[in-house]
Amino acid sequence: METQKKPCLKCLLREMDERAYLEKLHRYIELLDGDVKTAEALYEERLAVCKTCDYLEAGTCLACGCYVELRAAVKKNKCPYKKWQ
Numbered sequence: 001m002e003t004q005k006k007p008c009l010k011c012l013l014r015e016m017d018e019r020a021y022l023e024k025l026h027r028y029i030e031l032l033d034g035d036v037k038t039a040e041a042l043y044e045e046r047l048a049v050c051k052t053c054d055y056l057e058a059g060t061c062l063a064c065g066c067y068v069e070l071r072a073a074v075k076k077n078k079c080p081y082k083k084w085q
């Protein structure tokens, strides 16, 4: 039986297993409350804009420092340069 490694709550990003961290991030997005979460079509539209943006680097927006997938997943969030609809 495979044992599941408990996530370290006091780790810096550089100390974490990158893959496990990204899985956790996507799981967090999946579990966002419906009142908070961006509708799927709008989420994909937002990410399509980020994909063409010069501020996107390795999943991070260099304008605000957020992971764009996380930022785009929250309905009330905005692009710092108002590039999202």
Ligand code: SF4
Binding pocket: 049, 050, 053, 054, 055, 056, 060, 061, 062, 063, 064, 068, 078, 079, 080, 081, 082, 083, 084
């Ligand atoms: S959030 Fe806005 S500024 Fe940041 S990468 Fe996306 S489109 Fe570009």
